[in-house]
Amino acid sequence: MQQNDFAGLIQIFERLDTEGQRNFFNYIRRMLGDLLPISDHLKYIRDTRFADGFSCPHCGGEKVKHNGTYSGRQRYLCHSCKKTFNDWTGTPMAGTHYTDRWMEYIQLMLEGKTLKQCAKTLEISIPTAFYWRP
Template identity: 40%
Template sequence: MDWKAVYGDFSDLPKSEQHSLFQAIKDTLFPEPKEDIANMVGEIREVRFSSGLACVHCGSVNIKRNGKYRSRQRYICKDCGKSFNDMTASPISGTHHPHKWLKYFQMMVDGVTLPKIAEKLEIHVSTAFYWRHKILIALRSIGFSTLKGIIESDETYFLESNKGKKSVTHRKPRKRCGKAKKRGISKEQISVVVAHDRNGNVLSKVAGRGRITAD
């Protein structure tokens, strides 16, 4: 079989299939440069360990290099005996497709929908969903939700919802929204504080049940 025979069949494919085939051939002929990954790992190392390398499990600085695995430097902690690499405990640790993360970030920032992202990156929708949560958790953990300068805040109340729970044990279940038993604000409500600063950073947090106290 020569290329002309293959190309002859090519035009019989629907347009979307043609695109997929083209992408597959392109990926085979010009494998994605791994440079961006190497750079990314370098940057991660710089940021994470800017104040010196430390064990991600126990915080000890008594560590040494312990070989490489899949081109990632590994370290071992002399105190707790556990090992880690530059990406351990970061959102992209354990991922099989580090190079897809860069594109994922970009698309997430651009507001592309999860099914679209999954299709483009050829990952499962549940993987896309899982990644998004990893990213959001990571953003929250590095304190993107701190406010500066002049802050305005207000609170709002929602009836407690146990939607999705198999059984509600601490009170009688309500049917479709329903109403609170007591009038006004009571322990049946969940209070949420919303605050924003003059830079447009918004923070919202569950404050607890019932009327909000100064704390």
């Protein structure tokens, strides 16, 4: 992109109303989020969640081992209760399909958007938006 193209884009952005600017910003954020591999987000979640030590979310047992992967996510096996889990087990993100849209969903909820508005913006169903509520 040339400098004059960028300046023109900024001028167009500045002429948008607040809602238009927000929609444009969310579109760019979603595009940039697609550039960052989900594995980077998962690593951050894992590092934050298990900062005080790695333990089973079911029984609290500390003796766990890697147990393959499923859908690109590392699975673990607890030696105490023999249950398997992944980094998102026991979190609101467990079992969700559109993990790349969660950050934008949280932002929309903080802005006070309705479930219908969230669903439309994120291109998800209203029941999905309902079940994602923290």
